[in-house]
Amino acid sequence: MNKLKTIEIEQINGISKRMIEHLHNQGIESIYDLLYYFPYRYENYEVININRALDNEKVTVVGQVMTEPVFYFYGRNRSRLTFSILLNDVVVKVVAFNRHFLKNKIRKNLDVTVTGKYEKQKGQIIAQKLSLKPFENDRIEPVYSLKNLHRTYFLNVMKKALKQFKHLVDEDLPLSIIDKYRLISIEDLFQFVHFPVNYEQIRQAMRRVKYEELLKFQLKMMVLKDREHKNIKKKSKEFDNSFVDNFIKQLPFLLTNDQQKVTNEILLDMKKPYQMNRLVQGDVGSGKTVVAFISLYANYLSHYQGCLMAPTEILAEQHFQYLKKTFKHYQIEIKLLTSSITGKNRRIILEDLQNGKIDIIVGTHALISEGVNFNQLGLIIVDEQHRFGVNQRKILREKGEVVDALFLSATPIPRTLALTAFADMDVSSIKEMPKGRKLIKTYLINSQLELRLIQFIDKIIKEKQQVYVITPLIEESENMDLENAIHVYEKYKQYFKGRYEVGLLHGKLSNNEKEKVMEQFVQNKIQILVSTTVVEVGVNVLNASLMIIIDAHRFGLAQLHQLRGRVGRSNKQSYCILVSDYENDKTKKRLDILTKTNSGFEIAEADLRLRGPGDFFGSRQSGLPEFKMADLVDDYHILEVAREDAIMIIETNELFTNPEYFALRYYIEQELIENQELFD
Numbered sequence: 095m096n097k098l099k100t101i102e103i104e105q106i107n108g109i110s111k112r113m114i115e116h117l118h119n120q121g122i123e124s125i126y127d128l129l130y131y132f133p134y135r136y137e138n139y140e141v142i143n144i145n146r147a148l149d150n151e152k153v154t155v156v157g158q159v160m161t162e163p164v165f166y167f168y169g170r171n172r173s174r175l176t177f178s179i180l181l182n183d184v185v186v187k188v189v190a191f192n193r194h195f196l197k198n199k200i201r202k203n204l205d206v207t208v209t210g211k212y213e214k215q216k217g218q219i220i221a222q223k224l225s226l227k228p229f230e231n232d233r234i235e236p237v238y239s240l241k242n243l244h245r246t247y248f249l250n251v252m253k254k255a256l257k258q259f260k261h262l263v264d265e266d267l268p269l270s271i272i273d274k275y276r277l278i279s280i281e282d283l284f285q286f287v288h289f290p291v292n293y294e295q296i297r298q299a300m301r302r303v304k305y306e307e308l309l310k311f312q313l314k315m316m317v318l319k320d321r322e323h324k325n326i327k328k329k330s331k332e333f334d335n336s337f338v339d340n341f342i343k344q345l346p347f348l349l350t351n352d353q354q355k356v357t358n359e360i361l362l363d364m365k366k367p368y369q370m371n372r373l374v375q376g377d378v379g380s381g382k383t384v385v386a387f388i389s390l391y392a393n394y395l396s397h398y399q400g401c402l403m404a405p406t407e408i409l410a411e412q413h414f415q416y417l418k419k420t421f422k423h424y425q426i427e428i429k430l431l432t433s434s435i436t437g438k439n440r441r442i443i444l445e446d447l448q449n450g451k452i453d454i455i456v457g458t459h460a461l462i463s464e465g466v467n468f469n470q471l472g473l474i475i476v477d478e479q480h481r482f483g484v485n486q487r488k489i490l491r492e493k494g495e496v497v498d499a500l501f502l503s504a505t506p507i508p509r510t511l512a513l514t515a516f517a518d519m520d521v522s523s524i525k526e527m528p529k530g531r532k533l534i535k536t537y538l539i540n541s542q543l544e545l546r547l548i549q550f551i552d553k554i555i556k557e558k559q560q561v562y563v564i565t566p567l568i569e570e571s572e573n574m575d576l577e578n579a580i581h582v583y584e585k586y587k588q589y590f591k592g593r594y595e596v597g598l599l600h601g602k603l604s605n606n607e608k609e610k611v612m613e614q615f616v617q618n619k620i621q622i623l624v625s626t627t628v629v630e631v632g633v634n635v636l637n638a639s640l641m642i643i644i645d646a647h648r649f650g651l652a653q654l655h656q657l658r659g660r661v662g663r664s665n666k667q668s669y670c671i672l673v674s675d676y677e678n679d680k681t682k683k684r685l686d687i688l689t690k691t692n693s694g695f696e697i698a699e700a701d702l703r704l705r706g707p708g709d710f711f712g713s714r715q716s717g718l719p720e721f722k723m724a725d726l727v728d729d730y731h732i733l734e735v736a737r738e739d740a741i742m743i744i745e746t747n748e749l750f751t752n753p754e755y756f757a758l759r760y761y762i763e764q765e766l767i768e769n770q771e772l773f774d
């Protein structure tokens with residue numbers, strides 16, 4: 095295929111200067127560019143049976159003229175031409191405006207092809223296109239985005255180019271794959287895309303293009319990952335597995351199978367002679383922290399320093415306390431570093447970090463600031479990794495020489511998508527929840543039930559539990575978010591006056607103020623916490639068992655699920671109430687998904703299908719590759735198949751050994767060279 099990239103369109107026989115200019119204007123330089131200049135949609139002129147047409151549907155029909163046309167002018171230069179045609183057993187009237195040139199050509203008994211809007215009640219078609227010869231192959235017209243260039247001319251050049259250079263088109267896909275999926279050949283592809291005879295051809299063409307695109311992408315990333323792995327060599331970490339096992343044994347609970355599996359994957363990575371780059375995704379509450387701790391322990395046993403970074407001070411503090419508790423009986427030096435730790439304390443920590451006295455440090459962004467230097471950093475772990483930018487993760491990583499890296503994410507995304515978005519990482523998933531977890535009961539109610547809701551809050555607090563109330567997110571305006579939150583806050587304060595304390599948390603508070611409110615909630619000095627979505631991720635207030643989300647339809651499913659994950663953290667039954675006066679069925683359907691499942695993975699898939707990957711990831715962290723033809727949502731199944739094939743091709747090493755794969759391999763090598771800087 096790459097050959098065609100080197101042949102310029104000037105080589106097309108008989109191409110005019112003007113046309114060359116036109117094509118250049120479209121960014122088309124080579125034959126390759128031209129053949130891959132795909133239409134963005136197709137106009138349908140497929141002849142249909144009028145009996146099956148809907149009112150106002152655009153149809154194309156072929157029929158015999160039954161009556162002499164009636165023609166008259168009205169106004170200046172305006173004309174109307176009408177006649178009847180016979181379609182099988184139905185007579186339909188055809189109305190054509192401003193086609194006076196056809197007046198003498200329409201004759202009784204002639205066959206005509208008409209495209210236009212079918213007005214069923216009146217039994218007439220308002221013609222947009224009227225042709226005296228039956229259509230041949232142009233029943234489906236590709237529509238291209240072309241500036242000042244008529245499709246007909248464009249297709250003429252396309253036809254010429256295809257004829258002249260067809261024999262130079264390389265087939266990148268091996269025959270075995272083409273056979274396996276009954277894909278059309280690459281030659282047919284261009285024929286079908288630009289000159290389709292029917293919709294089946296277009297479908298076949300798209301199937302092939304998408305598969306090919308996704309397969310190539312996956313292969314490219316896998317080859318790249320392999321290479322990176324092999325390039326970034328490190329000293330493999332040496333630790334005694336039995337020590338790690340003993341540590342796991344003394345934990346107050348048994349690891350779930352998934353936790354054990356992921357732990358093994360990580361420990362294996364650490365022992366390998368090249369850098370670990372692994373994403374662990376697991377639902378809120380699936381127990382990622384302890385997996386991180388085990389890794390830190392193994393790292394410590396290998397005589398390296400470890401580092402755990404969290405997005406907020408509250409979370410960092412929480413991890414710090416939990417680490418100290420977990421390693422109480424071990425001689426491990428653990429310290430906390432946040433931006434609130436200043437002066438002498440900070441200086442001592444930085445010194446001890448540099449001289450190797452500290453074994454494990456946990457903290458916030460403060461860890462990536464200048465002046466934070468390690469003695470021998472071996473492992474970094476980034477919790478709630480999506481809250482950090484790529485750069486921040488990179489800076490942390492570069493605090494050591496060759497550092498193993500583990501990223502934790504509580505936003506599960508469908509595995510294949512994860513493998514695509516994070517194609518340069520290995521991905522582990524914890525799907526299973528620790529035993530004994532009660533499902534969070536989730537209900538969808540409308541705001542008229544507010545009184546009952548208040549009673550329910552009352553009941554929950556009487557049982558010594560606490561409540562979160564999340565107020566809607568209004569994208570256009572942070573101020574309105576705030577107003578909303580204040581409004582709800584005032585309302586609840588009024589209701590529960592003299593009985594319970596209500597707190598308010600929102601984005602306009604300073605970090606200090608936020609921490610204060612949060613602290614009061616942790617200590618149950620506040621029973622009801624009204625908050626915008628700033629309510630911190632990962633925060634563990636075991637005593638909170640009711641989550642109320644107002645105007646739930648304003649949130650994405652994944653986000654609702656995250657919010658819901660703030661409760662259900664103890665063995666108490668927890669509840670999530672979604673309040674929404676949804677207006678349509680689609681919204682209800684979306685929210686209903688939450689009432690039916692507690693699995694973030696299932697929700698993620700549903701959400702992805704409903705909203706598409708762009709929205710799904712939010713603007714902050716799209717990270718998704720762009721595809722020419724394939725759509726990661728609609729073509730999810732092709733993506734999965736392509737992924738499996740790619741793995742097989744890499745694992746069997748066929749890409750490099752089987753001559754059938756030569757073209758594919760060549761393509762990938764070229765791509766990797768061309769996009770070098772992209773991956774550096």
Ligand code: ADP
Pocket residue numbers: 347348349350353376377378379380381382383384504528529634
């Ligand atoms: P997340 O994956 O959301 O970070 P955490 O690591 O905070 O979840 O774990 C949530 C809670 O579950 C913690 O209180 C933790 O001690 C507990 N936990 C973790 N693993 C297990 C297990 N295997 N059995 C029982 N409880 C567990």
Ligand code: MG
Pocket residue numbers: 382383477504632
């Ligand atoms: Mg966590």
